[in-house]
């Protein structure tokens with residue numbers, strides 16, 4: 001069929017191998033809705049401008065609606081030997097309505113057609129992923145609310161550092177996802193311009209009106225320059241980058257969930273619905289879901305680097321290399337969608353083991369910095385001297401098998417007599433956490449403020 005409608009110059013039937021390499025229908029059939037919607041808008045514009053007759057427009061529009069139904073009901077299967085989705089739809093239209101169908105491609109090329117279909121698809125999925133991010137942020141904020149007082153050891157280098165609360169920790173991820181959301185929405189705005197009407201590369205002599213199609217398709221306006229538009233795939237790279245960054249964040253959260261589920265931690269328990277067993281070890285409960293989320297980050301990174309590499313060095317304008325733009329994007333969108341859905345479900349059902357977390361705060365002298373800060377504040381010591389004195393207190397606690405918060409006043413004063421009795425309560429872990437009241441800090445009152453601010457932001461997005 002493809003040969004009949006678009007190969008004026010080619011007289012021999014294509015080699016089977018060429019078709020296998022060249023045909024994109026097996027994957028770009030994903031774009032059938034966008035292709036039909038774009039064709040409808042284009043036909044409407046052609047008739048408004050008097051380029052095709054009203055009668056032809058009515059036939060084209062009705063024919064395209066029928067094709068949409070045929071595809072969705074499985075009547076038209078998109079598995080023929082058409083080169084791509086554009087040829088398949090146009091071919092089927094002409095089969096159905098005859099000559100009027102052949103007028104649809106006036107003032108249009110597959111170059112602007114594919115740029116349109118793909119951009120519409122990316123724009124839609126950008127919004128859809130952004131919505132899923134909001135859901136995840138809401139879930140994290142809810143966990144934060146329930147755990148603004150749940151202490152755990154904050155870490156650097158995966159070593160116990162200072163006491164923080166679990167709500168604060170969840171808000172760190174909510175903040176990452178918020179930036180991700182904003183990145184998706186920024187991309188949406190930047191790319192919301194219509195490619196259709198650019199034709200092959202240089203525009204068209206037909207008296208088209210690109211504003212009509214832009215408006216009908218929900219774009220802000222037509223793009224500025226046709227040569228750029230038919231060769232631009234930045235919008236696809238942006239969604240790939242946005243997904244890769246979002247999945248990178250998700251993989252860090254996943255890694256923590258995996259660690260926290262280990263017997264050495266037992267800080268969280270994933271619901272049985274989100275864990276799997278082992279085929280040989282009957283006792284096992286494995287965190288496969290966060291492992292897969294962590295793992296899937298690899299493929300979305302690959303998709304980003306893949307398209308960057310395809311686009312690098314291509315001369316203007318359209319080159320067939322660019323047909324390689326789609327599969328990675330489809331894959332990344334599918335991966336991101338499923339991952340975000342699974343993540344929010346799993347987080348909502350995860351159990352937080354508050355007692356285990358708080359117990360862990362007694363390991364690692366988490367309030368040591370508070371002793372140093374005390375000596376600076378109360379005894380006027382230079383921080384570096386205070387740091388060394390505190391080191392001695394840590395060593396003493398270690399030699400006694402205690403945490404620094406468990407040292408008696410006598411123990412502390414044996415290290416340095418400038419240590420007063422008011423220090424004992426400062427070294428308590430909760431006091432230490434709540435002392436970190438600086439803006440953006442972990443003190444419960446600050447955490448609650450951060451929750452409020454996130455909630456206000458969420459309400460604004462709805």
Ligand code: ARG
Pocket residue numbers: 024028083084110111114318320322323324
């Ligand atoms: N299937 C092609 C793609 O995905 C459509 C554009 C083809 N244009 C062309 N002049 N061969 O990029």
